[in-house]
Amino acid sequence: MxxxxxPDVTQELRLPWDDDPEDLYEHAPCGYLTTxxxxxxxxxNETFLAWTGYTRADLIGHRRFRDLLTPGCQLYHETHYAPxxxxxxxxxxxxxxxxxxxxxxxxxxxxxxxxxGPGGAPRIIRTMVFNATxxxxxxxxxxxxxxxxxxxxxxxxxxxxxxxxxxAAPTEAEVAEAVLxxxxxxxxxxxxxxxxxxxxxxxxxxVASTDPMTGNWxxxxxxxxxxxxxxxxxxxxxxxxSLADADEHFPDLAQSMRDSGRGTVVLLPLTTGPxxxxxxxxxxxxxxxxxxxxxxxxxxxxRVIRLLGxxxxxxxxxxxxxxxxxxxxxxxxxxxxxxxxxxEEHRLLQRARRLVERVVPEIADWATVRLQVGPAGLVExxxxxxxxxxxxxxxxxxxxxxxxxxxxxxxxxVGCTVLPLTVRGRVIGTLALRMAPDRRGADAERLFLVDLxxxxxxxLENARLYEQERxxxxxxxxxxxxxxxxxxxxxxxxxxxxxxxxxxxxxxGDWFDAFMITPNKLAVVVGxxxxxxxxxxxxxxQLRSAIRxxxxxxNGPARLLEGLDRFCERVDSARMATVVYAEVDxxxxxxxxGCAGHLPPLLHEPAGSPQYLLQARSAPxxxxxxxxxxxxxxxRLASGSRLLLYTDGLVERRGRPIDRGFxxxxxxxxxxxxxxxxxxTAGLADTMVGRDHGDDVCLLCLTLGTEERLERSIxxxxxxxxxxxxxxxxxxxxxxxxxxxVNAVLLACSEAVANxxxxxxxxxxxxxxxxxxxxxxxxxxVRVADRGSWRGPGTDFVRGRGLQLIEDSMDEVFFDRGEGxxxxxxxxxETP
Amino acid sequence: MTDExxxxxxxxxxxxxxxxxxxxxxxxxxIGRAIVARVTDADAVLIxxxxxxxxxxxxxxxxxxxxxxxxxRGRPVKLVVGERGAARMTLQLCAFRTDLxxxxxxxxxxxxxx
Numbered sequence: 001m002x003x004x005x006x007p008d009v010t011q012e013l014r015l016p017w018d019d020d021p022e023d024l025y026e027h028a029p030c031g032y033l034t035t036x037x038x039x040x041x042x043x044x045n046e047t048f049l050a051w052t053g054y055t056r057a058d059l060i061g062h063r064r065f066r067d068l069l070t071p072g073c074q075l076y077h078e079t080h081y082a083p084x085x086x087x088x089x090x091x092x093x094x095x096x097x098x099x100x101x102x103x104x105x106x107x108x109x110x111x112x113x114x115x116x117g118p119g120g121a122p123r124i125i126r127t128m129v130f131n132a133t134x135x136x137x138x139x140x141x142x143x144x145x146x147x148x149x150x151x152x153x154x155x156x157x158x159x160x161x162x163x164x165x166x167x168a169a170p171t172e173a174e175v176a177e178a179v180l181x182x183x184x185x186x187x188x189x190x191x192x193x194x195x196x197x198x199x200x201x202x203x204x205x206x207v208a209s210t211d212p213m214t215g216n217w218x219x220x221x222x223x224x225x226x227x228x229x230x231x232x233x234x235x236x237x238x239x240x241x242s243l244a245d246a247d248e249h250f251p252d253l254a255q256s257m258r259d260s261g262r263g264t265v266v267l268l269p270l271t272t273g274p275x276x277x278x279x280x281x282x283x284x285x286x287x288x289x290x291x292x293x294x295x296x297x298x299x300x301x302x303r304v305i306r307l308l309g310x311x312x313x314x315x316x317x318x319x320x321x322x323x324x325x326x327x328x329x330x331x332x333x334x335x336x337x338x339x340x341x342x343x344e345e346h347r348l349l350q351r352a353r354r355l356v357e358r359v360v361p362e363i364a365d366w367a368t369v370r371l372q373v374g375p376a377g378l379v380e381x382x383x384x385x386x387x388x389x390x391x392x393x394x395x396x397x398x399x400x401x402x403x404x405x406x407x408x409x410x411x412x413x414v415g416c417t418v419l420p421l422t423v424r425g426r427v428i429g430t431l432a433l434r435m436a437p438d439r440r441g442a443d444a445e446r447l448f449l450v451d452l453x454x455x456x457x458x459x460l461e462n463a464r465l466y467e468q469e470r471x472x473x474x475x476x477x478x479x480x481x482x483x484x485x486x487x488x489x490x491x492x493x494x495x496x497x498x499x500x501x502x503x504x505x506x507x508x509g510d511w512f513d514a515f516m517i518t519p520n521k522l523a524v525v526v527g528x529x530x531x532x533x534x535x536x537x538x539x540x541x542q543l544r545s546a547i548r549x550x551x552x553x554x555n556g557p558a559r560l561l562e563g564l565d566r567f568c569e570r571v572d573s574a575r576m577a578t579v580v581y582a583e584v585d586x587x588x589x590x591x592x593x594g595c596a597g598h599l600p601p602l603l604h605e606p607a608g609s610p611q612y613l614l615q616a617r618s619a620p621x622x623x624x625x626x627x628x629x630x631x632x633x634x635x636r637l638a639s640g641s642r643l644l645l646y647t648d649g650l651v652e653r654r655g656r657p658i659d660r661g662f663x664x665x666x667x668x669x670x671x672x673x674x675x676x677x678x679x680x681t682a683g684l685a686d687t688m689v690g691r692d693h694g695d696d697v698c699l700l701c702l703t704l705g706t707e708e709r710l711e712r713s714i715x716x717x718x719x720x721x722x723x724x725x726x727x728x729x730x731x732x733x734x735x736x737x738x739x740x741x742v743n744a745v746l747l748a749c750s751e752a753v754a755n756x757x758x759x760x761x762x763x764x765x766x767x768x769x770x771x772x773x774x775x776x777x778x779x780x781x782v783r784v785a786d787r788g789s790w791r792g793p794g795t796d797f798v799r800g801r802g803l804q805l806i807e808d809s810m811d812e813v814f815f816d817r818g819e820g821x822x823x824x825x826x827x828x829x830e831t832p
Numbered sequence: 833m834t835d836e837x838x839x840x841x842x843x844x845x846x847x848x849x850x851x852x853x854x855x856x857x858x859x860x861x862x863i864g865r866a867i868v869a870r871v872t873d874a875d876a877v878l879i880x881x882x883x884x885x886x887x888x889x890x891x892x893x894x895x896x897x898x899x900x901x902x903x904x905r906g907r908p909v910k911l912v913v914g915e916r917g918a919a920r921m922t923l924q925l926c927a928f929r930t931d932l933x934x935x936x937x938x939x940x941x942x943x944x945x946x
Contacts, residue, residue, distance in 0.1 A: 718858035725854065725886065743886075743918045747925075750888045754857045801926065802889040808925040 031129035037114075037122035039064030048129055053101035065127065070097045070105060081112075085125065089114045095132065107136040155304055158186040162308070166315035172196065175319045176207045176285075179270065179312040183289035184210065186308075187301065190262065192289035193217055194270075195228055196316070200442045204229055204286070213260075227253040228286050231267040235283045237306055240265040242294050263294040268309040272317040284316045324444070331448045334362060335455060342459040349378065351463040355431070355456050356382035364433035366416065369456070370396065371429035373464055378429075387414050387434060396430050403427050405453070407446060408434070419449055421457035428461055473507040473534040480541045485514045490734030491586045492522060492704050497681035499689075499697045501649075508696035509536030509577070510647045513544050517551045520586045526645035526700050527579040527598065539573040543621075546574075547581065557581045557594030561618065561630040564596070568622025575622035580645050584704060589639065594632040596621050599648055602669055606640040610666045639705025642677075644669060649695035650688050664688065674713040674770075676720075676727035677703050710773040714753070716761035716788075721753050724771060735775040738830045744809040745780050745827055749773075751802040752784035752823045760788025760821055779811075779828050787820035834859065834866045843941045846908075847874035852883035860890035867898060876944040877902055877909045880937055881919040892926050899932060910940040 025032060031048030035041050041059045049056060052068070059068075066077045073096040084091045090113045097105045109130040117123040165178035176194050183189035193209035202222050209217050220226055222233070227250035231238045240246045241264055246254035253265060267288050271281040287309065297305070338358045345351045352369045359367040360383035368381035386392075391414045399406050399418045403425075408417045416434035420427045431453055435445075485494050494514045501508065509529025517523050525547055529539045543564070550563040560581055568575045580601055582593035593601060593613060597620030604610040615633035619626020637643070651661030668687050672680055681699040689697055710731045714720040725746050732742045753769050761767030770785045807813055810825040837859060839850045849867055871877045879895070881887070895911065902909040912934050913920040923933065934940035 718856070721856055722854055722858060725856075740916075740921070743921050746886060747888060747918070747922060750856060750886070754888065754890070758857070801892060805889050805892075805922065805925055809921070 030131075031108075033065060033125075033127040033129065035065050035125045035127065037125065039066050039125070041065060042124070051100070051106055051129075051131060052098060058101070065125075068098050070099055073097050081110075085112055085114050086122075089116075095136075098129070107132045109135075152300060155186045155301070158182065159304060159308060159311075162186075163311050166311055169315060169319060170322055172316060172319045172323055173207075175312065175315045178315070179287055179308070180208050180210060182308055182312075183266070183287070186304070187266075187289070187295075187297075188291070189266075189289040190292050191260075192287060194285060194287050195232070196285035197222060197232060197283060204232060207285075225252075226250070227265075227267060228288060231269055232283050232286050235269050235271060235281055237269065237302065237309065238267045239297060239302075240267070241296070257290070260290075261292060262290040264291040264297075266290070266297070266305060268305055270309050270313040270316055272310075272313040281313075282317075284313050284320075287312065327444065331444075331451075334358075335448075335451055338452065339455050339459065342456070342463075346463065346466055348373070348460065348463040348467040349380070351460055352378060352380040355460070356380050359431075359433055359452075364416075364435045367431065367433040369421075369429060369431050369460070371421070371460060371464070372400075372427075373429075373467075383434075387416050392416065392418075392432060396432065399430050400427050405446070405450060407442075407449075417449060419453035421453055421460060423457050423461040428457060428464070431456055469534045470506055473537040476534070476537040476541060477507045477511075480537070480544055481511060486516050486522065488733075489586075492584065492702060493677055493730060494524065495677050495679075495681050495701045495703075497685055497697070497699045499649075499682075499685050499693075501694055501696050506533035507537050508532055508649075509540045510649065510696045510698035511540045511544055512645070512698050512700040513547065514700065514702070515548055515551070517583065518553050521553065522584045522586060522702075523547075523551050524582050524584070524643070524645060524700055524702050525579060526647060526698055527577055528647045528698075529574065529577040531573070535573055539571065539577070542571055543567070543574050543577060543579070547579070551583070556592050557583060557616065557632040558630040561594050561596050561621070564621045565628055565630070572622075576620045577622075578620045582643065582645070582702075584637070584702070589637045589705065590634055591637050591643070592632050592634045594618070594630060596630070597623065597626065599646065599651065602644040602646075602666060603635070603637070604642045604644075604669060604673060605638050607638075610644075610669045612662065612666070637704050641704045642673075643702045643704070644681075644684075645700045645702075647696070647698040649693065649697035650685065650699060652695065653689065654694070661688075674711055676712055676714065676723040677701065678726035678730075679723040710771075712771045713768050714771070716757045716765060716767035716769065718754065718757060721750050721757075724753065725750060728771075728773060731773065732775070732780065737775065737780060741780060741827055741829055745773075745782060745825075748806045748810045748813075748825050748827070749782050749784065751806050752782075752825065755802055755823075756784060756786035756788065756821065760786035762788070764788060777829070779826050781824065781826045783822060783824045785820065785822040789820075834862045838863050838866050840870050843878055843937075844945045846876040846878045846941060846944045847871045848941075849877065849879045850883065851879065851881050852885075854886035855884055855891035855894070856886060856888040857890040860888075860894045864894040864897065867894075868901075871898070871902075874907065876907055878912060878937070878940055878944065879909070880912045881923075882912060882914045882917070882937075884913075884917070884919040887919045887922040889922075889926075892922060895923075895928075908944050910934045910944060912937050912940050 026046040028045060028047055031051060032045040033041055033048060034043035040061065041063055042061070044056060044059050066074050069077055077096065081091060081094055090111070092111050094110045095107065096110050097107050099105055109132045110127060112125055112127040114125050115123045159182070162178055162182045166175055169175040169178050176196065180192055180194045183192040191209070191211035194207050195204045196207050197203070198205050204220050204222055204224070206217050206219055220229055222229055227240070230250070240250065240253060243254060243257055243263070246257055246265070257265060265288060267286055269283045270285040270287055271283050273281040338355070341354050341358055342351050345354050348371070352371060355369050356367045364383065366381070366383035366386060368379060371378040395406050395414050395418050399420050403420050403422055405417065405419045408415050416432050418430050418432045421429045421431055481498055485496060487494070496512050496514070498510070498512070509531060511527055513525040515523055527540070527543060529536045529543065546564060546567045547560065550560045555563070561579070564579065578597035580593065580595045580598040582591055582601065584591050594616045596618055600612040600614050602610050602612055613633070613635065616631045618630050619628050651665050652658055653661060665688060668684060672683065675683070681701050685697045685699060710728065712724055712727060714724050728749060729742060729746060732745060749771065753771065756769045767786060767788050771782065773780065773782045806823070806825060810827045812826040814824045816822040816824070837851060837853050837855060841848045841850070847870065849871065851863070855863060879898070899909055909932065911923065911928070911932050913923060915935055934943070
């Protein structure tokens with residue numbers, strides 16, 4: 001007994017009954033086996049025999065322990081159990097399945113100890129066998145539970161990923177894509193398809209499928225009796241568990257399940273709205289997925305599937321709102337951009353062009369704008385291919401008639417929308433366009449198109465008005481500038497030139513005029529009205545008429561300008577116009593001029609260099625701030641003088657100071673001293689401003705007095721010959737030379753110059769041909785000289801003909817070959 | 833490009849070529865090309881020079897080429913020139929065959945048709 005009074009466990013208690021050790025061995029709660037080192041059973045207890053159904057005689061001496069194991073466990077016995085026991089002397093809790101006499105298997109746990117003899121050699125093995133049937137069952141349950149948990153976790157993971165994808169999907173298409181990808185990884189579905197509801201068209205649109213070849217995958221009306229439509233209407237998950245199930249309720253589905261070998265189909269509505277209230281939810285689409293086998297879905301799975309439907313529905317809803325917002329923004333940007341782009345063009349044709357180029361490809365693949373302007377109308381198109389022209393013409397006619405848009409509908413044969421372009425209630429034309437079949441938002445799209453047509457209509461009407469005004473102004477200006485400039489008077493010659501601005505600007509207010517005041521007094525004018533367009537053209541016409549009315553034998557330039565100032569009191573648009581006005585007495589050669597705010601005339605007398613006439617300057621017409629004391633200045637001009645009047649467009653050039661412009665003009669003018677008058681003004685304008693100029697240019701050149709001797713120098717350019725001929729013709733007629741003689745001299749002179757250019761300057765494009773002509777009472781003499789290197793005449797049949805013509809048309813011809821060649825030709829005049 | 837100087841029409845069997853203005857070294861080649869392009873397939877050709885105010889040797893060469901080509905192919909051709917004027921003068925100076933020249937367009941057309 002211990003001090004505490006408890007039993008002393010160090011001493012074996014004496015039991016109240018006699019425990020027989022043999023009985024304990026036989027009926028212990030575990031199996032005992034004693035085997036030889038080779039495994040032969042030599043002793044076994046009753047418990048083991050009772051478990052396995054063997055008799056002692058079956059085992060002892062006849063069987064080895066390993067013989068009682070399943071084939072897999074025998075292998076394990078050989079590879080693990082036996083070596084371990086041999087090395088360690090003992091093994092613990094080895095799981096082995098024992099095969100009973102009746103073939104059952106008993107899962108066991110085995111402990112063994114190897115006893116060695118005095119020499120260390122193995123003697124016997126003692127083995128204890130625990131029955132592990134229940135424990136193994138428990139383990140299996142554990143394993144199944146773990147597997148289920150893993151499945152569920154994987155499903156949740158897949159769904160989490162999908163929810164994340166849905167949240168990130170900005171467009172309906174991307175949401176559809178994400179939803180479509182869910183059933184396969186989450187539920188091992190064979191395939192899935194997604195349908196979305198188009199509320200405008202009341203259609204279920206088949207949007208995407210992982211296997212479009214499966215089933216009846218096409219659009220359907222929401223009222224269809226097909227299973228998908230039925231589920232969309234009902235708004236609740238529907239599982240068609242078997243073919244029999246489908247046969248009963250949805251024959252269409254049963255058929256496609258048969259065709260594609262499906263056992264179970266799940267139809268999941270994609271809903272948005274309160275999750276707990278089925279009736280409050282809106283169905284946006286249906287996700288259909290199917291399984292090859294008949295698949296029973298657990299409550300957990302069904303819960304997850306419903307959740308997927310809600311998540312997808314919400315994502316769709318959000319994406320649609322986002323899509324709408326983005327489209328609205330895109331449309332308003334497009335409209336603003338279009339308005340801006342149209343504003344950049346002033347001309348009607350260019351504006352119409354811009355319009356179709358904006359529309360295609362951004363919102364349509366083909367577009368045509370038709371305007372009812374002019375006899376033929378105006379048509380601009382972009383993109384293609386064009387729709388059937390006849391069907392389109394019918395639709396266009398309808399739209400013009402009704403002034404209401406005709407929208408494209410499915411299967412209407414035209415496929416394009418025609419919008420009327422309406423201004424102040426009048427249809428001025430149509431805009432036809434073919435857009436990609438838009439799946440949604442038709443109402444918004446229509447509002448957008450109407451807005452586009454409104455803007456386009458207004459912009460095109462403005463361009464049309466501009467065009468009209470421009471045409472009127474241009475016509476007016478042409479009619480005013482067109483040439484009743486006096487000619488045919490041998491005492492003077494006038495050459496004019498008008499060049500409109502290269503950029504598409506409205507007509508300017510530049511003008512020139514020349515007229516006889518009296519039979520012996522010539523007036524020349526160049527002026528510039530402020531502003532552009534029809535107002536400027538009209539004012540220019542008024543001023544031109546006013547000058548012609550005010551000019552008289554008694555009034556000089558100063559009084560005429562005073563008269564124009566009074567004119568400005570009544571015609572305000574003429575205010576600040578600038579004018580240079582000059583009168584020439586054709587008998588005395590006296591020039592009197594006045595300059596109202598205009599650039600100074602440039603005078604080139606036969607001797608010396610060109611001079612700007614800087615006297616007689618005063619303020620522009622009607623000026624309030626400027627000096628309006630009108631003065632005039634007189635200069636006596638020598639015969640052969642050339643006077644140039646011009647507008648500022650000639651000397652003003654961006655990036656060049658105006659005084660530099662004056663210098664260049666004087667130099668260029670001097671350089672052309674001997675150039676034919678014909679073409680002089682055009683050539684000057686070309687040199688001074690070129691073709692790409694931003695302002696109108698107007699020039700008038702007056703040559704005074706008949707030249708007794710005509711002298712011209714022209715470049716080695718065949719085009720110059722015609723200009724020389726014009727000059728020479730005028731000069732000859734001025735000297736009353738008879739027509740036959742004129743024609744003969746012109747022919748001979750042309751041939752001689754052509755010879756000089758073709759032969760003398762064959763290798764020198766910068767050569768100069770000098771021409772001098774004199775008229776006497778009985779003959780005309782012309783001398784043509786070049787400094788080129790001739791190849792002898794006669795070597796060329798053609799030029800031979802030229803020389804022959806010279807010989808034949810003139811009475812006397814002399815060739816002088818020195819440095820270059822001089823041809824002197826004389827033709828007798830017919831005595832009148 | 834050459835519209836300023838040349839235009840075309842049809843007169844009976846003949847292709848009618850109207851020339852006008854001044855024809856010289858500067859434009860003769862272009863005019864020639866324009867004419868040849870139009871009369872290659874013609875059965876007969878009438879060239880109206882009555883509105884030509886000047887004709888130089890380059891113009892003569894052009895007419896000579898066209899006439900020669902038509903002659904080679906056996907196609908009749910007539911040049912209509914006024915009673916007087918620059919074109920007639922030049923052609924006469926170059927001694928163009930008188931059977932080529934006519935003064936009246938209608939009569940020339942009849943002769944070609946006959």
